[in-house]
Amino acid sequence: MTLSPATEADVATITAHLGRQPRAIRAIAARCPSGHPAVIQTNPRLEDGTPFPTLYYLTCSQLAAAISTVETTGVMREMTDRLADDADLAAWYLRAHQSYLDERNALGDLGTQVTAGGMPGRVKxxxxxxxxxxxxxxxxxxxxxxxxxxxxxxxxxxxxA
Structure with missing residues (x-):
């Protein structure tokens, strides 16, 4: 992963996609195939000090819409069910959670084990x-x-975009 600073053009694109100013932006963490920001890395706290546990925040509106379409198929329930039946998958998902938590805590410990997306016990x-x-x-x-x-x-x- 290579983080890149958000340019003024990036912030304008993100604002257009979100329909509001992005909050707590640290860097661009991933770009869509056309080069526009798709994911930002955020600070663990908003500008007013409010905890913000979502370290990686999706900003691409077309990608968000595509994900919403996939979510309507019931796949999240199926994924969560697989965690109970597949110890290797559950261990991998727990490692993803711990990695996320460690990275976020290196930027600012929120004193919580909450990460994102339901990790590590479910797919939310x-x-x-x-x-x-x-x-x-x-x-x-x-x-x-x-x-x-x-x-x-x-x-x-x-x-x-």
Whole structure:
């Protein structure tokens, strides 16, 4: 993963995609195929000091819409059910959670074990898990990786902004 500073153009694109100013932005953590910001890394606290445990935040509106489409298929329940039956998968997901927590705590310890997306016990939000996979690369988050595979027919490969 290579973090890059957010340029004024990046912030303008993120603002357009979110429909509001991004909060607690630290850096661009991943870009969509057309080069626009897709995931930002955020500070563990908002500007007013409020805890913000989501270290990687999805900002691409087209990607968010594609993930929402996948979420409607019931895949999150199936993923969560697999955690109870597959010890290796559960251990991998726990490692993803711990890695996320360690990285966030290095920036500012919130005193909580809450990370994102339901980790480590369930799959609650594919948006957060995909953001984690895009930011850190394949092999980091098993369900983020799986969701990315499911998105292939839905997420554009051209100019999305």
């Amino acid at each position: 939000c594919l948006h957060a898990l995909v953001a984690h996979s895009l930011a850190k690369g394949p092999g980091t988050n098993p369900f983020g990786d799986e969701a990315l595979e499911l998105l292939t027919p839905h997420w554009p490969t051209g100019d999305c």
